[in-house]
Amino acid sequence: MAAKWSNWAGDASCRPARIERPANRAELVDAVRRAAVEGQAVRAVGAGHSFGDLACTGGVLLRLDRLTRVLDVDRDSHLVKVEAGIGLRVMNETIWSHGLSLENLGDIDRQTVSGAISTGTHGTGSGFRNMSTQVEAVELALPDGSMIEISADSEPEALPAARIALGALGVIATVTLRVVPAFTLRRVDSPRPLGEVLENLDDLADGSDHFEFYVFPHTETALIRQSERTADEPRPRNAVSEFAQEIVLENWAMDAISRIGRAMPSRIPALARFAAGQVGRSEKVDRSYRVFASQRRIHFVEMEYAIPRRHAAEAIRSVLEVAERPELRVGFPIEVRFAAPDDSHLSPAHDRDTAYVAVHMYEGMPFEAYFRAVEEIMDGYGGRPHWGKRHFQTAATLAPRYPRWEEFLALRDRLDPRGAFRNAHLDRVLGPPSALA
Numbered sequence: 492m493a494a495k496w497s498n499w500a501g502d503a504s505c506r507p508a509r510i511e512r513p514a515n516r517a518e519l520v521d522a523v524r525r526a527a528v529e530g531q532a533v534r535a536v537g538a539g540h541s542f543g544d545l546a547c548t549g550g551v552l553l554r555l556d557r558l559t560r561v562l563d564v565d566r567d568s569h570l571v572k573v574e575a576g577i578g579l580r581v582m583n584e585t586i587w588s589h590g591l592s593l594e595n596l597g598d599i600d601r602q603t604v605s606g607a608i609s610t611g612t613h614g615t616g617s618g619f620r621n622m623s624t625q626v627e628a629v630e631l632a633l634p635d636g637s638m639i640e641i642s643a644d645s646e647p648e649a650l651p652a653a654r655i656a657l658g659a660l661g662v663i664a665t666v667t668l669r670v671v672p673a674f675t676l677r678r679v680d681s682p683r684p685l686g687e688v689l690e691n692l693d694d695l696a697d698g699s700d701h702f703e704f705y706v707f708p709h710t711e712t713a714l715i716r717q718s719e720r721t722a723d724e725p726r727p728r729n730a731v732s733e734f735a736q737e738i739v740l741e742n743w744a745m746d747a748i749s750r751i752g753r754a755m756p757s758r759i760p761a762l763a764r765f766a767a768g769q770v771g772r773s774e775k776v777d778r779s780y781r782v783f784a785s786q787r788r789i790h791f792v793e794m795e796y797a798i799p800r801r802h803a804a805e806a807i808r809s810v811l812e813v814a815e816r817p818e819l820r821v822g823f824p825i826e827v828r829f830a831a832p833d834d835s836h837l838s839p840a841h842d843r844d845t846a847y848v849a850v851h852m853y854e855g856m857p858f859e860a861y862f863r864a865v866e867e868i869m870d871g872y873g874g875r876p877h878w879g880k881r882h883f884q885t886a887a888t889l890a891p892r893y894p895r896w897e898e899f900l901a902l903r904d905r906l907d908p909r910g911a912f913r914n915a916h917l918d919r920v921l922g923p924p925s926a927l928a
């Protein structure tokens with residue numbers, strides 16, 4: 492029987508015809524070519540941290556966990572070239588030893604570099620763009636057995652399309668990123684009244700390098716997180732206090748509360764108020780990548796929308812009204828982050844100052860009614876979903892939200908005219924290549 496693959500969240504699984512783990516570029520190129528000759532679809536998978544069936548296939552699944560080397564680090568130009576399957580954590584540690592850092596990161600570092608850029612993974616910071624904008628070049632294995640490079644030099648028009656491509660253009664073999672000199676971050680978490688946060692949102696969003704906040708449904712409390720770049724030396728917490736804060740408080744306690752809520756949904760509002768009451772001030776000063784990313788041991792399903800930043804406060808109020816409907820049983824906080832506009836064709840922050848609003852549901856609890864109701868709110872703001880998280884959009888509803896949509900599809904028609912990289916998810920969100928429509 493074919494091997495089963497499932498993602499981190501456990502909300503998607505598939506039985507590929509086979510799973511291959513190429514050990515080098517030649518094997519990667521050959522795996523893609525052979526699959527195409529056999530008429531099998533090909534999907535590359537990273538760390539499986541996307542929600543839903545984005546990476547699934549009944550064809551050939553390529554795991555790139557043997558393509559994890561740092562190939563080149565240039566301290567002068569700040570360019571770093573890596574193999575596509577390298578995990579962000581390992582990459583961050585390696586480039587730190589060369590005095591370099593990624594400019595921004597999301598809230599975990601378990602993803603692979605190719606998986607993270609392919610869905611537009613982002614952190615927070617109104618002056619910072621999502622991770623894929625740091626991509627200067629990618630090498631792609633194509634179904635005809637060729638490998639092409641897309642970079643500002645070789646294909647300047649194609650680069651903004653190739654940065655966020657959902658695995659639809661080819662299998663990424665290498666990524667070249669523009670990084671920055673290594674820096675320390677000071678992060679301060681503190682609870683605030685929600686009304687105060689929403690009234691002062693612009694000042695808060697622009698008042699620190701990296702600002703985000705969590706809203707606890709059924710309460711009027713927000714936890715704000717402000718991170719500043721500092722010239723201070725990193726002051727890593729000792730292992731015990733790190734364990735107490737990140738594992739016990741942020742994971743075990745939240746997990747325990749969520750489990751009780753799942754078993755006794757009528758208690759969810761009281762549990763949410765209890766959880767909000769536990770958050771206090773905390774500070775962390777460490778290497779940037781250790782501050783941006785933390786451990787997530789609690790499992791959940793997530794949807795996240797990018798909306799024009801000017802609508803953020805109003806949208807959050809509306810989402811909160813939905814989240815507090817008793818029948819939806821929402822106990823998980825709503826997370827709000829910010830990003831600068833960018834020019835990647837499929838970037839949810841394309842060409843606009845953006846607020847990201849994320850909603851979650853604890854594993855094993857029904858999420859569809861909640862997510863659909865939130866999605867309806869986001870539709871009203873021309874919201875663009877995170878490509879690696881749950882949503883219910885289709886190519887027809889997405890196309891008008893992306894000014895460069897047709898250019899992306901034209902590049903796909905050129906690189907994958909026969910749809911070798913298709914799966915059911917891509918057919919829903921992009922539609923098939925023109926020749927097959």
Ligand SMILES: Cc1cc2nc3c(=O)[nH]c(=O)nc-3n(C[C@H](O)[C@H](O)[C@H](O)COP(=O)(O)OP(=O)(O)OC[C@H]3O[C@@H](n4cnc5c(N)ncnc54)[C@H](O)[C@@H]3O)c2cc1C
Binds near residue numbers: 499555599601787
């Ligand atoms: C706990 C948790 C926290 C998260 N936090 C954040 C966050 O802070 N910010 C944020 O924006 N997102 C976040 N995400 C979402 C996550 O960053 C994205 O879904 C990301 O794409 C996952 O990377 P991955 O390596 O697991 O890729 P996968 O999920 O395995 O794959 C993602 C996509 O990339 C494609 N792909 C992977 N490798 C290749 C390749 N070599 N060539 C071509 N295509 C490829 C796959 O086919 C698929 O389409 C989080 C997810 C989880 C589960």
